[in-house]
Amino acid sequence: MATQALEKAEVRSWKAPIALAVFAALYTLMIAVAPREGSTTFRLSTAADPVQLGEITVPVTLTVWVVCALLVVLTALAALLVQRAGKTPLWLLAAYIIIMIYGFLAWAAAGATIPVTGLLAGAVALAIPLIYGALTGVIGERVGVVNIAIEGQLLAGAFTAAVVASLTRSPVLGLIAAMVAGMLVAFVLAAFAIKYLVEQVIVGVVLNVLVVGLTSFFYSQVLQPNAALLNSPPRFDRINIPLLSDIPVIGPVFFRQTIIVYLMYIAVAVVWFGMTRTRWGLRLRAVGEHPQAADTVGIRVNPTRFWNVLLAGAIAGLGGTVFTIGNGIAFNKEMTAGAGFIALAAVIFGQWDPIKATLAALLFGFASSLQNTLSVIGSPVPSEFMLMLPYVVTIFVVAGVVGRSRGPAAAGQPYVKG
Template identity: 75%
Template sequence: MSAATPVRASTDAVLPETVIIRSWKAPIALAVFAVLFAILLLAAPRQDETTFRLSSGSDVVQLPDLVTPVMATAWTCVVLGVLLAAASAYFVRAFGRSPLWIVIVYLVVLVVGFLTWAASGGTVPVTGLLAGSLGLAVPLIYGALCGVIGERAGVVNIAIEGQLLAGAFTAAVVATLTQQPILGLIAAAFAGVLVAAVLAAFAIKYLVDQVIIGVVLNVLVAGLTSFLFSQVLQPNAATLNTPPRFDRIPIPLLSDIPVLGPVLFRQTIIVYLMYLAVVLVWVGMFKTRWGLRLRAVGEHPQAADTVGIKVNATRFWNVLLAGAIAGIGGTVFTIGNGIAFNKEMTAGAGFIALAAVIFGQWDPIKATLAALLFGFASNLQNTLSVIGSPVPSEFMLMLPYLVTIFVVAGVVGKSRAPAADGVAYIKG
């Protein structure tokens, strides 16, 4: 009987295959909007030229106007849009997702093409368009940062609108009484904290539904400020509601950069604080222990509790911090522009900021970009109206919402809120 041949057991580990989940939303949306723009060009061709004014009279460096043939430029942008959609499809097929830079470049290309077509025969003041867009986006960015911090901590902040409005009201009154806009800004931050404290107390301590308390706070602040405006500010406008404005502070050298210099670096202290806030929130959220604790109580509060993090205290203080940021954002509506307070003057900016939080996937940088996009779309509507574009006014009013649909349809992809967002934590 022959000896059995020994069989050596294989020790090679069987590794699971990596599963790539692909989302084709981005390339499909990019292709669809490129095709829609092409259909628009076929349906309404224009043979004029469009002039882009790159410098204003006060710029140190004067750039010549850029004159572009409408149809040639627009069709070039269509072709580039199709190529970018194809590049997006390649990245999705190869790596499972489309990179953000493709979407940003696509938006720039499509905006240039649309502007060239819509302003046919006119002149587009590029610096004014960008500066106005930034101005409209600043309160949205402050509100979005407020929403990101609150929701990363696990508290849904529907009350951003109320915090912006409280900041605008308080800044106007305090700055008028003291004639010091910086004191108005500090007072606005405290007003935002006060609204946030009510939200935090009811949502965290008394476990009231966070959406309901947010809506109630918005209605309460709107009603209270409207009442005080009618009964107190209007009869005493000269002494209580004529706020001074922050002066613009040009930054040497940077403010002389063509096109972007006047837009970014000839601003008020509110805008410079916004730049700082975006950087600090992003660095703090993803690079510091504070950010780790913040994200922990929003994702898995039970696990955070087991390692000694005080979940509800962390949530409470971060909601207050977020309220201070939103309160400062409210100053844009009054002392930021030297405008008297008026009823409900925030006009839904808090809800747009909340949308930017979701569009930005609860990331400070992405939420800022979403707010800038909406600000640009709103100001584009105003700019085209001023230069006398032949585009129907009804279409102009649709622009911000078309941009919103574009973002929802293809830019953000799949969004996932923090796991414990809106869920009250009961210890034990």
């Protein structure tokens, strides 16, 4: 009994309650130093929705202080659960984040109306490339290869999709070409990192610089002079799922999307199921955790790593299509704007789990969408403050809110047989 109590004391971590207390204090300071009055309206339906929900109007002062009290209660509950069980449950963290976002929205949009459906739809749209990138990172690191080149794979996919779709007038061919482009970048990463044992982080950084340089050169020298032929991609049409697209709030957000978004739903489900329920996933995780042990039971470590890195590259290339044919936008220099690096943060936030990484990417997307929405409704909150939100979330993670994050044991370590 004494040994069990000692083990529980050793694994107990107070980082999450401390982080929650810090953010509750910051929230309290914000609403105390910059009080807002009036009311905030949340619009739950669009004019096109067959089912119209009424608007919800809340008093700002009462709402923000009630939220403050709830944050304090949740922080105290987190401390109590750590004292008794040794950890803070995920549901409590999720509730804390949702309640804090609600309070912040009520405060920031005082006197204005927030289009909830538009805000959430924007969050999903901005999160799609992050989710594809996060899946790429999860597969790579789970199999033992740190993929810093996600940014380059997204950019290569965006460039190739724009050119091929412009030439053929077929977004489907552009999508396929983008996946091939992502695989080519991943092939270079795998060849140098797995076969020639070059430091994986260095290879990834070099590939990012290389892809940025190549796409920028071709954009300036080839695409711009021939924009009508090479850089006017068609876009995928939106597909409304019958019945599901008519559900209030959820329908317009998730079920009035393009094929790229629906493929993302499938990719998340397949990667999660494959990684946790199939022989492929077992071999992948074994190679990333203990390649020597995997080798002794007959798993070919380096080929397994090689082919899974190529698979991850195809997923990243598919994610790159969001920037061009996903929205019918012409390619531009460095248009991915660091999405690959935010995707890497989502991988760590999600603790190398496909579902959690997807939720993390959605949170990052929501932060970006929130900045856009508050700018449109004329909120006095500086847009620069909103740009900080994804990085504040990253600090949230580093502070230990999601618990101890340990990546695959062999990630980044080359394997030499024998």
